[in-house]
Amino acid sequence: MEFSVNSPILFVLAGLVIAAVLAQSVFFLVKAWRRGKEIGMDKDRLKHIAVTAAVFTIAPAISIVIGVIALSKGLGIPLPWLRLSVIGSLSYETVAANNALSGMGLSLGSAALTAKQYVTVAIVMTVSILVGIWLVPVVAKKVLGGMESLEKRDRKWAEIFINAMFIGMIAAFLGFIFCDVSDVFKGSTAGLIPVCVMIVSALVMCLAGVAVKKLKYRWISDYALPVSLVIGMLSAIPITAWLG
Amino acid sequence: MQTSYMERVHKWGKIWCFSMCAVFFLFPIAVAVIFRAAPDWQGLVQGLIATAPMYWAVGIIETFTYLPMLGAGGSYLSFVTGNISNLKLPCALNALEQAGVKANSEEGEVVSTIAIAVSSIVTTVIIILGVILIVPLTPILNAPVLQPAFEQIIPALFGGLGVVFVSKYWKIAVAPIVLMLVLFIAIPALNAGTVGIMVPVSAAFTLGVSRLMYKKGMLD
Numbered sequence: 065m066e067f068s069v070n071s072p073i074l075f076v077l078a079g080l081v082i083a084a085v086l087a088q089s090v091f092f093l094v095k096a097w098r099r100g101k102e103i104g105m106d107k108d109r110l111k112h113i114a115v116t117a118a119v120f121t122i123a124p125a126i127s128i129v130i131g132v133i134a135l136s137k138g139l140g141i142p143l144p145w146l147r148l149s150v151i152g153s154l155s156y157e158t159v160a161a162n163n164a165l166s167g168m169g170l171s172l173g174s175a176a177l178t179a180k181q182y183v184t185v186a187i188v189m190t191v192s193i194l195v196g197i198w199l200v201p202v203v204a205k206k207v208l209g210g211m212e213s214l215e216k217r218d219r220k221w222a223e224i225f226i227n228a229m230f231i232g233m234i235a236a237f238l239g240f241i242f243c244d245v246s247d248v249f250k251g252s253t254a255g256l257i258p259v260c261v262m263i264v265s266a267l268v269m270c271l272a273g274v275a276v277k278k279l280k281y282r283w284i285s286d287y288a289l290p291v292s293l294v295i296g297m298l299s300a301i302p303i304t305a306w307l308g
Numbered sequence: 309m310q311t312s313y314m315e316r317v318h319k320w321g322k323i324w325c326f327s328m329c330a331v332f333f334l335f336p337i338a339v340a341v342i343f344r345a346a347p348d349w350q351g352l353v354q355g356l357i358a359t360a361p362m363y364w365a366v367g368i369i370e371t372f373t374y375l376p377m378l379g380a381g382g383s384y385l386s387f388v389t390g391n392i393s394n395l396k397l398p399c400a401l402n403a404l405e406q407a408g409v410k411a412n413s414e415e416g417e418v419v420s421t422i423a424i425a426v427s428s429i430v431t432t433v434i435i436i437l438g439v440i441l442i443v444p445l446t447p448i449l450n451a452p453v454l455q456p457a458f459e460q461i462i463p464a465l466f467g468g469l470g471v472v473f474v475s476k477y478w479k480i481a482v483a484p485i486v487l488m489l490v491l492f493i494a495i496p497a498l499n500a501g502t503v504g505i506m507v508p509v510s511a512a513f514t515l516g517v518s519r520l521m522y523k524k525g526m527l528d
Contacts, residue, residue, distance in 0.1 A: 067343045077338050084331045085389060086432050088324045092381050093425035095320065099313050100418040110422060113403050117423040120402060121430040124395045124465070127458045128431060129438030130449050136442070145439045146335060149432055150328075151390035155501065160359045167354030179345030186336035187347055188355035195367030196387035197329050200375065201322040204383055207375045208314075211412055221522055224480070226411050227473075228518040229377050230401060231481045232511030233393065234473055237466040239488025239510070240503040246493055257456070258463035265467025273471075289402045289468050296464025297457040304456035 067179035069140025078146035085150055112286070120290040123297060128154075135161070138173035143186060152193050164188035238262075253307040260303045265296030313414070314380060317421075321384030328388050366504055373508040377401075379411065381421030389428040393507065394462060398469050399427045405472060479527060484514040 065073070093114075100110050131154035135144035139161060147157045162172050164185045170177075177185070215222035241262050244255030272288035275281065340346060374392055375383050378400060386396040403423035409415040438445060448454075474481045488510055492498045498506060521527050 065343060067345070073342060074339065077335050081331055081335055082432060082436070084328065086429065088328065088388060089385060089425045089428040089432070091320070091324070092385050092421055093429070095317070096381055096418045096421035096425065100415075100422065102313075103414060103418070105415065105418065109407070113407055113419055113422050114426045116406055117399050117403055117426040118430045120399050121395065121427040122434065124391070124461060125431040125434035126438075126449070127461050128391065129435055129445070130458055132435060132438060133442065133446050133449060141439055141442060145435060149389075149435050150332065151387060153391065153394075156363065160355070160363075163358035164351055164355030167358070168348050168351035179339065179343035180348050181351070183336050183340045183343075183345050184347040184351045184355065186339060187352060188359055190332050190336060191356060192359040192363045193367065194329060194332065195364045196371050197325050197332075199368060199371045200383050200387045201318075201325040203371065204321060204375060204380055205318045207372065208380055211376050215412055221519075222412060223410065224518050224522055224527060225515065226376060227477050228480055228514040229373070229511050230411075230473060231477055232484055232514035233373075233377070233397065233507050234466060234470055235481065235484035235488045235514065236503060236506040236510035237393070237462060238470055238485055239492035239506065240498070240500070241463045241466065242489050243492040243499050258460055261460040262463040262467035262470070265464045266471045269468040269471040286406055289398075289472075292468030293461075293464050296467055297460055300456040300460035300464070301453060304460075308456070 067182070069177055069182060070142065074140065074142035075145075078142040081146055082149045116286050116290075119287060120293070123290070123294050131157075139177070139182075139185065143182070143189075147189055151196060152189070156193060157189055160189045160192050161185050257300065257303050257307050260307070261296050261300045264299040264303075265292045268292040268295045314417070317380045317384070317417075321380060325384055325388060369508045370504065373511055377411065378424070379417045379420045381417060382424040385421070385424050385428055389424075389431070391431065393504065394465065395431070396424050396427055398465055399423050401469065401473070480514060480518045480521065483517045484510050487513060 065071070097110055101107065128148050131148050132141070132144045134154060135148070135157060144157065148154065158172065164187075165171055165174075165181070168181055168184065170181065211222065211226075214225065241258045245259060247253075247255040269288055269292045272284050272292065276285045276288075336347075370392070371387070374386070374397065377397060378386050378392070382396070382400055386392045389396070400420040400423045403419050404411055404416055407415070407419045409419055411420065438449075449458075474485070488506065491506070518527070
């Protein structure tokens with residue numbers, strides 16, 4: 065069979081792997097849903113959680129499609145489709161593909177890949193990011209068991225512990241948003257774009273909070289995060305035109 | 309919270325994760341067999357040496373950092389489907405916040421698993437639609453006017469999320485935010501490529517500060 069990076073058989077193979085990933089998500093959804101009902105969470109509440117999560121996911125998922133389009137120029141559609149549907153990211157896959165290709169004296173998009181080169185790239189992309197998938201089942205029970213015994217020893221500290229983890233992650237990303245701010249001193253205002261976008265998104269969230277308090281509309285709070293995300297993203301268009 | 313449900317989640321998680329490890333390898337193996345093409349060994353070794361050590365190190369740290377936050381079901385799903393810090397974890401955090409439940413409760417486990425599972429399904433379906441419609445979608449999604457919007461997802465996401473969590477836990481949030489701002493502004497090497505490494509650093513620092521404040525009775 066003649067090889068092409070968009071060969072129909074590659075779509076079938078990628079589709080089969082993605083079907084397995086989808087099956088895992090459906091499996092855990094069904095199990096958690098049933099457990100929720102067993103412990104007294106009503107159906108409407110569970111449905112509400114699912115709908116909010118689905119709405120929240122739309123905009124980031126579209127950005128992943130853009131990643132598939134970007135990578136498809138050098139690797140065809142099936143491999144980026146597969147890789148960005150599982151653990152990985154546009155930046156990781158680009159680095160992994162480029163490292164594999166440079167080992168063969170090539171670069172991403174420089175030439176049509178042979179089957180040999182394609183297999184090499186696919187293996188490097190798969191192996192280099194696989195650690196979490198096998199490490200989580202090895203350590204999860206122990207780590208979460210440790211959290212549980214921490215809670216038994218000191219409930220208040222256990223609660224602070226988990227909130228501190230959340231805050232730590234958010235603080236790192238807030239810091240990252242400011243990483244190019246100092247470019248202002250070199251005459252470039254582009255580093256202020258993410259800061260302004262963050263402020264717009266934060267303001268939308270604050271407005272939503274005020275609206276919930278004043279109007280008592282609970283649904284505003286449910287969709288405040290996806291709405292602040294989308295308005296923040298849209299605000300990047302005029303802000304970039306202004307500062308970029 | 310060690311219930312029979314949790315025992316079963318760990319059992320299912322082990323089966324699914326180890327199976328998915330094997331399934332992921334099926335793609336390159338099947339391509340190699342179908343097209344009778346062995347890998348280029350030199351490219352493979354060089355590619356792995358250049359890529360794997362760094363991402364494995366980051367992967368190990370991320371596993372221990374994100375596991376307590378995602379819960380059992382959420383972790384078994386997130387470490388297969390990816391996009392943890394920019395999608396799955398914020399999605400779970402938002403769901404926990406909306407549901408008004410604690411992450412380390414059984415209700416929290418159920419809520420975060422449902423949120424992450426739905427998020428994974430929606431992401432997969434949207435990517436499938438994107439692949440089917442790639443020809444008409446490419447000029448729209450690649451339109452220069454839309455590029456800034458998709459480049460600024462992280463600030464748009466963490467602006468909203470930050471308001472919720474920082475206002476709620478401001479006492480423990482001040483020190484890590486100040487530290488991260490100083491580090492990211494002062495050190496040019498800290499950027500989009502290294503933010504993942506800074507998450508565990510920031511989490512460890514926040515834990516240390518919180519412990520100190522807790523011991524001194526400042527979080528009562």
